Amino acid sequence: MTSELDIFVGNTTLIDEDVYRLWLDGYSVSDAVALRVRSGILEQTGATAAVLQSDTMDHYRTFHMLERLLHAPPKLLHQLIFQIPPSRQALLIERYYAFDEAFVREVLGKKLSKGTKKDLDDISTKTGITLKSCRRQFDNFKRVFKVVEEMRGSLVDNIQQHFLLSDRLARDYAAIVFFANNRFETGKKKLQYLSFGDFAFCAELMIQNWTLGAVGEAPTDPDSQVDDMDMDLDKEFLQDLKELKVLVADKDLLDLHKSLVCTALRGKLGVFSEMEANFKNLSRGLVNVAAKLTHTKDVRDLFVDLVEKFIEPCRSDHWPLNDVRLFLNQYSASVHSLDGFRHQALWDRYMGTLRGCLLRLYHD
């Protein structure tokens, strides 16, 4: 006796959260059944392995059919085939678009292309995440990227509108899309200590302050496909950043800046002497990062540069985080007292974001 066909269809589609998780994690039906058996479900319910097998198959089939709709979540809301309560729909979508920290760190900032997709095998081996799950996550990134790529308006809003994600998840996706679009390098060894959360935090600050959308300069011609407002950095701003070079190039200005910062921080900093000794190096580092941002290549290395030029020196001198905060605050604020410096607004736009990023990135 062999089972040829075995199905269960409810008027309200049954969703088992545990099985959904297993499916999302890319387990095969037999692996999923084995895992469920291990969870002790048979003892709890008095069911047999055959029942579990049939149940798992049913759920997998349902998920497989739902997957097409999950690729465009608004379709899931409007479709008529599966009657699913709204709370369950939200759960399905949210879980489908959720991703693994380990995975996202591997692809963050990489081009979401076929080439990267080929590397998923290695990523799967490295992270222990099943290849199937890696593919789903990668395809999700790519799909969201494709949809919002050409859109104007707030990145987070666009994502939320087209994928019906929670605010939290939509922000994460905005960061992923932003990183993929600007191809920021995140995979270097010195960046390994950083979490996805660190990068997402920086991405949000950069989207808010450094993109075209940030300054509210909507192109006058609505048909012009000039820029993706939230995804691309404001080119004009990046050009202007060269002007900051004067802060380190002009020796008087640099000395004045240093003395202002040192005066203000004397006695307040545990690492004052180290700061005083390193000031010029640090300042040069931060200003040079800004000045280099005109080149796409250097934009990509932004995080590498920040770590090399600022974070590592501070860390090697064992600056406490609070001292870093006091220093950066004073460092940005003192520029306002430099009479010879005319790019105050530009400086604030640059340093405001950078300060936030550096503080977030400064940890072990």
Next chain:
Amino acid sequence: MPGKLKVKIVAGRHLPVMDRASDLTDAFVEVKFGNTTFKTDVCLKSLNPQWNSEWFKFEVDDEDLQDEPLQITVLDHDTYSANDAIGKVYIDIDPLLYSEAATVISGWFPIYDTIHGIRGEINVVVKVDLFNDLNRFRQSSCGVKFFCTTSIPKCYRAVIIHGFVEELVVNEDPEYQWIDRIRTPRASNEARQRLISLMSGELQRKIGLKVLEMRGNAVVGYLQCFDLEGESGLVVRAIGTACTLDKLSSPAAFLPACNSPSKEMKEIPFNEDPNPNTHSSGPSTPLKNQTYSFSPSKSYSRQSSSSDTDLSLTPKTGMGSGSAGKEGGPFKALLRQQTQSALEQREFPFFTLTAFPPGFLVHVGGVVSARSVKLLDRIHNPDEPETRDAWWAEIRQEIKSHAKALGCHAVVGYSESTSICEEVCILSASGTAAVLNPRFLQDGTVEGCLEQRLEENLPAGCGFCHIPYDELNMPFPAHLTHCYNCRKQKVPDVLFTTIDLPVDATVIGKGCLIQARLCRLKKKAQAEANATAISNLLPFMEYEVHTQLMNKLKLKGMNALFGLRIQISVGENMLMGLASATGVYLAALPTPGGIQIAGKTPNDGSYEQHISHMQKKINDTIAKNKELYEINPPEMSEEIIGSPIPEPRQRSRLLRSQSESSDEVAELDLSHGKKDAFVLEIDDTDAMEDVHSLLTDVPPPSGFYSCNTEIMPGINNWTSEIQMFTSVRVIRLSSLNLTNQALNKNFNDLCENLLKSLYFKLRSMIPCCLCHVNFTVSLPEDELIQVTVTAVAITFDKNQALQTAKTHAEKSLQRASTDNEELLQFPLELCSDSLPSHPFPPAKGWSKHLESASSNSGIPAAQRAVTVEKASPVGEGNFRNRSSPPCANSTVGVVKMTPLSFIPGAKITKYLGIINMFFIRETTSLREEGGVSGFLHAFIAEVFAMVRAHVAALGGNAVVSYIMKQCVFMENPNKNQAQCLINVSGDAVVFVRESELEVVSTQQPTANCQPACAGGEVTT
């Protein structure tokens, strides 16, 4: 020109990409009704086209309105080649033809293609303007309401229950026409879908005409079935119960004069007029001519049963007087005479109802069934167009005579079915013989005093158990005792019925699903030899199924079966029998004895030991079941309680007949006459297997109950969560050395595993009950067994679960009496509540419901004013909008589906019409669609979706009495192909949650104080 059909095509969405180059579609729509076709403009390059078409108007006969479906085809325009069809929507416009049902069909319909499934959706609005028909000889029957529900629909009152109506139409199956060899599978499927749609429309119209002839206005318990006879054709047949229903309309309490039933009834749009106008014969289309052209000239019938012998069994005089009490006697005779006269006028005093108005059912005799084996033949003979009719008439006649033998004049819970394999067809009919109260059967002349006397005399909760036949002249040997409830009249020791448990029946403990399962191998044979083989096997199968049922019933410690349905399916090389019923312990019937096992070879010591071991196991099981189902009947002094030794001479009330009825009597006597049904003799391995299989049935896990009746006896505190589902399993038997035992075991395991899977899947609903569990078995091919189950899981409140049956009965009586009052609020509810869950834009919803409310002539102006006030979004109506469930913001309204006639925790406020849909799905890429399971899973989900969409478009939010009548699945994995046909039906309704009703009823008094708040009509 009696009707104008108006159709507007609004928009489409989620269309498939038809042009690979642009990834877009240039869609347009063809709207076809009868022979008229309209087209919309082409909406270029869009997957979400907005057509916003004009109103397409079809001027048609109402006959066509009833027969024809509206056919909407969505196509992709192609300049250079033929336009590609995207898919179709068939809309049955019948619900628009009754005065009280839907007024408009409007909503999103899935676009369906028989090869690709659902491909996007289309928004359509359909209306019908009917003109009065002055033709006395009209062929249409617009206005007759149809209900699948097998009880009097919730917001109606039965004035008269007229009785049985039946009809069948025959045609050639397009799949077997010569043209099928040259057309595409799609064209063939569509031809079939369309033909069946047409035939069901025609069938419904003809039944409607019969109802009008009987002066009724509705058909209740309408059951339509298809017989796919293959080469020999396609039969669509239907049975139902004609009634005169009276809507329990709201204003009765305010202005009783406005609400006379007669007035309501005259609202049927076509009043008769003595004007012998044209139309009499009606211009018949070629298709209609075809419909009757089929008839096999030669039919092979093994039906040899003689009705005369059966009839002679009928005790002709003094019936009931023997068993009747002093007061009851003369009255009962009177009653019987009246019933007799009322029923004798009818050819078949059958009722498809399974639940009845209080007082309708007087006594129940037992199950009557008849089967006959026929050979289908393709030869067309126009001179004998009624072959199928004659077949059924024969069977019905037999049922009637069986009922008479049981001293009953009527058959209730009546149903018919067929099983076809190649050219052999088994026709089956079954029902419950009963004595009915004449009050509902004829015009209200005998009401009054009789009605009163009846209520005085009938003891509550046990009357229906009292035997209707003469004790001294019993049609079969039976063991009678005095009723354990009233102690006055005689009752049998077990009672088998096909009906639902009467609401006033006193039940002890809970009920449970009891199934008997059986397989019998048969040799492959052709034609007559095959039919003979089947005929010969049938009596044995019936007997064994019956024995199994009886044993399992005893094992559960119960004494009555309700909702009994025995299905015998025929395959190439085997017969399958599956009986399902709900066992209960009726307080009026005696406590069942145990089961005793007797061995044939008493000298063998180890054997003895084995037997006693088995006996112990059985006794333990009975004790455990009694505890499980809470069966603790009050102790009876004259009864030896718990005696494991059964009383002698057991016979059940199941009266059967096969084709070979003459032999049957002998066979039954042989097996039953001297032997004790309680004693299981283990004389060979077969018997041993039987006993083992008795013990292998596992009870459902704790927190679960199951039954195949509407509600579970002993549970009455349902909560509102329901989950209807369909589960299908097909197993392949290993062809090697198949034996009856191996088959039985496989089949038993299949059913048990299926149930176990259901319990597991629905575990999150515990405590819950699977109600209306409906198993169907078919044998699609050699070595394949298909089991289809449809049921509904309903949650209940465990804390109140231990209420006694007594209060349940009281409650239901109370409910019946308060129905009228509660119904007052319905129009109010309708307006304000259907809104949040409605898929339509609110404005449309308002006007629609207001229309329907104000068009109801029974509502006086004051009431209407209240209605409007309530409905206004700024009024109190808002209050409930806010408290509506969170799904309110979803664009797709929730549509509940249930095989029951009610929705727990809710009131049905309106019946919108019958849903009767037939779909075919075919694939030539079976593997790509996930194999057979993936294919069928998707198809059933699509069928549900299409049913829900139609209900939502009618303005409803639920389907009750839903049934999947057919699920024919065929596969050819080698060719990567599969095909499936599904036929479903049900009643589309509007329901309102009781919790929401209460809100209104508290607000009601205030609302009533403002009768002058007119002006409401303006807003419509």
